[in-house]
Amino acid sequence: MAKHDPRNQAIYRTDRQIAGVGLLTAAFSTLVFAPHVHEELVIAITEQGAGRCVTRGVSAVGTPQTVMVFNPGEPHEGGVAGAQGWHYRSLYVGAGLLEPARDRLFGRRITLPYFRDSVVSDPDLAALVVRAHQALELREARLIRETLLLGALAGLFGRHGNPAPPQSRPGRERRPIRKVVSLMRDAPAHDWSLAELADTAGMSPFHFCRAFRRETGLTPHLYLTQIRLNLARDALARGAGLADAALAAGFYDQSHLTRHFKRSYGITPGRYVAGLG
Structure with missing residues (x-):
């Protein structure tokens, strides 16, 4: 069982009426996130202290005057930046909400915006996101929650969204x-060796590791861990027990899953399940 750490606290929730949105409220003093990805668009607002992120090799710091945003599927890492710790709120907006919201916002089908900068200075937008997060957290009337959330997305998309970069050849x-x-x-769940994976790619192990990171943004080990985390998270959301979800996804045991889950998401699997309602 994971030990309780009073220095790093977080609560995760989902909205029962608005499918595809999750919200995290965190107060971290020491936490460092391992390189990881989210399937959702992640929007984070610092309320106190500062948080550092590294995305596409660029390091940036989020403060109460900024908005942090991470494109779906984009590797990033980071953690607390400074002695004051990092208190923040974040929204996780999945494809099930993003795509309909995009059509409602623009009145036509467009490609979802891409965010070139992971930290943008925009106090007004930060206030919009905080208000939307608070409404979701406090379970205010559905119309209020939906209106504020859509308004925050409209501000983010309109002010800071860009066309997706062209795919390289x-x-x-x-x-x-x-x-x-x-x-x-x-x-x-297979215990892959580097030699097996490199042979499949038809490369030497050294060449394979460099090519894999260049193509995916993660090392082979971290990428496999992310696959396993996504599988475990899906299983937990369907009601599987923690031990069963861990073994089915390829983790050695429950504690192995818990350790990696917290390093990537800032919460334990138990907290995640509790937030699903």
């Missing part, structure tokens, strides 16, 4: 790396 390494990724997804 596929290199010779992309296809073999995708083959390896598919293999890992098909058998996430």
Whole structure:
């Protein structure tokens, strides 16, 4: 069982009426996030102290005057920046909410905006996001929650969204790396060796590690851990027990899952399940 850490506290919730949105309220003093990705769009507002993030090799610091935003599927890492700790609120907006919201906001089907900067200075937008988060947290009337959430997304999309960067031309390494990724997804619980994966890609282990990170943004080990975390999270959301979810996803045991879950998401699996309602 994970030990209670009074220095790093977080509560996760979902909204029973607005599918596809999760919210986290966190007060961290020492927490450091391992490199990871989220399937959702993540929007974070610092209320006290500061938080550091590293995305696409660029380091930035979030303060109460800024908004932090992470594109779905984009690797990032970070943690507390400074002696005051980091108190923040974050919204996790999934595709089930993002795509309909996009159509309602713009009145036509468009490509979802891409955010080139992970930290933007915009106090007015920060206030909009905090108000929307508070309404969701306090379970205010549904109309209020939906209106404030849509308003915050409209502000973020309109002020800071950009067209997605053009896809680079596929290199010779992309296809073999995708083959390896598919293999890992098909058998996430397998105890893969570096030699097995490199052989599948037709590369030396050294070349494979460099190519894999260049294509995915993560090392092979971290990518496999992320696949397993996503599987465990889905299983927990469907009602699976913690031990069963851990083993099915390929973790050694419950404590192994808990350790990686908290390093990536800032909460334990138990807190995550409690927030699902």
